[in-house]
Amino acid sequence: MTETILLVEDSEDDVFFMKRAFKVSGLKSSLQVAPDGRTALDYLSGEGDYADREKYPIPSLLLLDLKLPYVLGLDVLKWIRMRPELQMLPVVVLTSSSEPSDLERAYRHGANSFMVKPSDPDELIGLVRCLHEYWFKYNVIPHLE
Amino acid sequence: MLIPISILLVGGAVITWLVYLLREKNVALRRAERNCAKVLSNITDAFIALDEHWRFTYISQRAGDVFRLLGKDPDEMIDTRYWDQFPGVIGTNVEAEFRRARDEKTSVSFESFFAENRRWFEMNAYSTDDGLSVFFRDITQRKVIAEETQTALRELNDVKFALDQHAIVAITDPAGKITYVNDKFCAISKYAREELIGQDHRIINSGHHPKEFFRDLWRTISSGHVWKGEIKNRAKDGSFYWVDTTIVPYLGEDGKPKQYIAIRADITERKNAEERTAVALRELGDLKAALDEHAIVAITDPAGKITYVNDKFCAISKYAREELIGQDHRIINSGYHSKEFIRDLWRTIGSGHVWKGEIKNRAKDGSFYWVDTTIVPYLGEDGKPKQYIAIRADITERKNAEEALKNAQQALQAHAATLEQTVAERTAMLREKIGELEAFSYSISHDMRQPLRSMQGYARVLLSDYGGALDEEAKRYLERIRSSANRLDRLIQDVLTYSKATRAEGRLVPIDLGRMVREVVEIYPMLKAVDVEVATGEAFVLGYEAILTQCISNLLTNAVKFVVKDRVPNVRVWTESRGQFVRLCVKDNGIGIAPVDQQRIFDIFSRIHADTAYEGTGIGLSIVKKAVEKMGGRVGVESELGKGSLFWIDLPRATNHTTYD
Secondary structure (H helix, E strand, C coil), rough: CCCCCECCCCCCHHHHHHHHHHHHCCCCEEEEECCCHHHCCCCCCHHHHHHHHCCCCCCCEEECCCCCCCCHHHHHHHHHHHCCCCCCEEEEECCCCCCCCHHHHHHCCCCCCECCCCCCCHHHHHHHHHHHHHHHHHHHCCCCC | CCHHHHHHHHHHEEEEEEEEHHHHHHHHHHHHHHHHHHHHHHHEEEEEEEEEEEEEEEECCHHHHHHHCCCCCCCHHCCCCHHHHHHCCCHHHHHHHHHHHHHCCCCCEEEEEEEECCCCEEEEEEECCCCCEEEEEEHHHHHHHHHHHHHHHHHHHHHHHHHHCEEEEEECCCCCCEEECCCHHHHHHHHHHHEEEECCCCEEECCCHHHHHHHHHHHHHHHCCCEEEEEEEECCCCCCEEEEEEEEEEEECCCEEEEEEEEEEECHHHHHHHHHHHHHHHHHHHHHHHHHHHCEEHHHHHCCCCCEEEEHHHHHHHHHHHCCCCCCHHHEEEEEEEEEEHHHHHHHHHCCEEEEEEEEEEEECCCEEEEEEEEEEECCCCCEEEEEEEEEEEEEHHHHHHHHHHHHHHHHHHHHHHHHHHHHHHHHHHHHHHHHHHHHHHHHHHHHHHHHHHHHHHHHHHHHHHHHHHHHHHHHHHHHHEEEEEEEEHHHHHHHHHHHHHHHHHHHHEEEEEHHHEEEEECCCHHHHEEEEEECCCCEEEEHHHHHHHHHHHHHHHHCCCCCHHHHHHCEEEEEEEECCEEEEEHHHHHCCCCHHHCCCHHCCCCCCCCCCCCCCCCCHHHHHHHHHHHCCCEEEECCCHHHHHHHEEEEEEECCCCCC
């Protein structure tokens, strides 16, 4: 069974680079995308179309941008950490900002990792490979109901 | 008294002689005897004759008078026995002496007390051929006087003893020579008795009294009057003593003083005390005068009624003394002080404590004055205040000045408060503006980077994914797009860093400059490739780790970057101690900076070289300057065109490696 990774990212360009990195890396994981915070919440709580868990399974890993329209990435994180069924979901913050305040708040609210998006697409490929290897090869993912 | 006795003795001798004659002539001379009896009866002494059987044979006229006084008839006593008439004398010395005179044929003289008659008699009994002749005389009065004299003498002795014990006594003759002194006189004068007797009183003259004093003394006593006075004398050892003196002259029969008795009491203690008191009083007088001169003084009784005010009190209160005496202090009450203030004052002085404070009073003309007041309660023997002495100093001017100052201060404070509020408001506004500006520049930078990064990304993807389909020209253009995007990205990153440096805040921590320089050299590949000498040991400064790292890397990369093309960059780094600062020096062998440019190279976006000549955004040194200033330090450069540059930063030295806020 292939694991699902949910990418919460509003920039179409970044989504493109991420999808390309996944493709180039030859990863089999299913990459789901939520283009804003509100959609991310809908996906995670199974609202509307997302009620179909066959099509939209609960992700094993969440890649979260912080600068999002409607609901900020940090609020998505807080919301996740308040939901008993999602509390253990590994969340990797992936952002263009290395602001100390963003970093601090992300970890304070339960981020498992904090990464600055590389501007070089080839570097992104390396990051995605490394990320995947880390979380799914060496790390043991908790099983969510 | 002596004269009558001697007469009696002479009389007695005459009688003895006459009796003797009678005995010689005896019976033949009956007539003569009768005549004699007649003579005898004329003699004032009482006379009786007793025969050998103690019977009265003769009772003289005077004896008869005596017996009659005793309740007997002398005529009936003739031929009766003496013992029958006076049975009370049997067993007394009268019987014994009578019998001795008769038995021994002699004469006896004795005194006897006739108890039943309560009278004294002097008796002279003479043995005669046919009995006893007895002369007797009532001496009761003399006996009583003698007794009284004895008693008086005894009492006198007692008095003298007592006097000697308690007083200093001396007796002088009319010429003033000392004839007697008692022990106390010797003790107080410290002279031995022998040294005093025969001297006159000049021996103890202290010289204190004027001549007139002693002239008056002598005039008084020599005219027979008693003199009383206080005399200061000098003892043998030179010390002085005071005696309360009474001199009594004893007059002879000629009315002139025979001797003077001087009785003295030691009053040295009292005199000294008086002297001390006098000195104290004099000083007190001076003090009072001084006090009156310089202070406002009032005295009140326990009820608060004014009993005394000095001139200064009257002057400041503008009341006449008569208007104040008998009033209480309400007359000058200004109404300024609270009732509690006045109550506290009274509570303090009423319980016997000194009260100090500043009081505002009102003068008669309605003007106000301030007095610094001290009220001292004077306690009676019962421990309760007898009177209060209030000493005041005029502090009106000071108070007015204080008042003015206070008003000025208040005005100033109000002004300052307004100013402060204005400043606070403006600061808040400014802060808000700055905050907005920072947030603005931050998001601008971020939002600018986002599409830029996409441009870079797509150029890159195009090159790697479709490189094969492009000719060299197309690839070169793509490369140009990429490098332009890179430059813009760096520019934006530097702007971000600069804005970060301006906002740096929080706690300054001790940082080892040497370690940090070596770490930066390690991290930057472009530095590792060139010749960088780091000659610095431990040098702790206070700073923010992130932006200090930025500063050092900026300085080091600058040093390597601005070098003439073919020259191998050589960079030397060291630290120096500069008082409270540690200076980090970075010296390069680069192109150097002309003096005109040295000032503006720290300004943001100031580049002194054409874009193409040397790589750079023109923000690096601005970041250094901003960051160093944020950490309480300073930056500088020493350079000459073509001779390299020396950039330095001074940062506060960290002592004890502790952290500072």
